[in-house]
Amino acid sequence: MKITIYDVAKKAGVSISTTSKALNDRKDVGDLTKIRIREIAQELNYEPSHFARALAMRKTGNIGVMTVRYYQTPMLTNPFYSRIIEGIEERLISSDLNLVTNVLRREQVEAGELPKMVKEKSVDGIIMLGHMPPDFAAMVAEKAGPAVVVDNMVKGGQISSVTMDNSGGAYKATSYLLETGHKKVAYVSGPSRRYSFKQRYEGYVRAHREKGLTPDPALAVFNEKEEEGFEWTGKILDGPARPDGIFACNDVTAILTINMLKGKGIEVPEDISIIGFDNIELSEHFIPSISTIDINKEAMGIKAAEILMDIISTKKNRVENIVFPTQLKIRSSFMKRI
Secondary structure, three states, X not given: OOOOHHHHHHHXXXXXXXXXXXXXXXXXXXXXXHHHHHHHHHHXXXXXXXXXXXXXXXXXXXXXXXXXXXXXXXXHHOHHXXXXXXXXXHHXXXXXXXXXXXXXXXXXXXXXXXXXXXXXXXXXXXXXXXXXXXXXXXXXXXXXXXXXXXXXXXXXXXXXXXXXXXXXXXXXXXXXXXXXXXXXXXXXXXXXOOHHHHHHHHHHHHHHHOOOOOOOHHHEEEOOOOOOOOHHHHHHHOOOOOOOEEEEOOHHHHHHHHHHHHHOOOOOOOOOEEEOOEOOHHHHHOOOOOEEEXXXXXXXXXXXXXXXXXXXXXXXOOOOEEEEOOEEEOOOOOOOOO
16 A cells, blocks of 8 residues: 555644654754654655646646625635545645635626736646636636646536536435425525536435425525625515425525524524535524535545646646535434424
8 A cells, every 4th residue: 555645644743734844844844853763764665646746847836716796795714615625635645735715706707808827827727716707717728738627527628527426415405305294495696607506406306396386486595686784585485385395505594594484583493404515614603504415625636736736746727527426424404304
């Protein structure tokens, strides 16, 4: 079994970052620490990753992560995307590469403005994280060189992608609600134009149809105007029939919906069950704890970094479309109706 930098770090009792810095003679690691880590590396017969050697000849040694800010809350602090970024950073550190982030405003994307890291050629490849218009993503990839998109898909383009099974996860959540006695299952979502939300709606519809049901259009609410806060989720109660179960497009939306329902005196799960998507850390600690669709977010980030590094090191722009599986986790926001 090949010895990795993780093995060296574990035996030395230090972080991967410190191990990488010691092996690369960085000045911010003490001499005694360097000596001890190098002795352990020699003892374990550790050989540096071929990625690191191949990428060492690149111009910058930087890998870019680009996102677009659609709301007031910074996207990089979104608990879903921050865990993906942790995975990316973990993989880059082990190859002594630097992570450079660039957050674009909506107006910049609409104007077709390239991110600073691309214009200044300060990165050797780029990971585009989250929703952005396909034409814009394709333009960035063309100008940036090697590129990978995460939680998005650029149809018709030669761009590798790392996504999760959006449709399958939504199908699991909706099917479970229907199979446990819920008669009116709603879907509360962000903008329908976004790839992941569109896929999740398809899974929601498929779960109904496979059970011989027709989903009520009045029970599907999309935040098309990207309104802040949770007032928009109240539209789910405007129809003639109040839902007894809700599948929310993500955990943040599930939490917003619960806050809206609490304000109207509606109890979760006694009156309405809710299942979210993403399994962010807050979902387990919220009251009630959020039933959700779990995804290995760090693994998605690691895989995106590995694909990009391989393209850079081999100079072969192969296209991979990786889809991560999902798992249903039931918590306190859910109650059976049968």
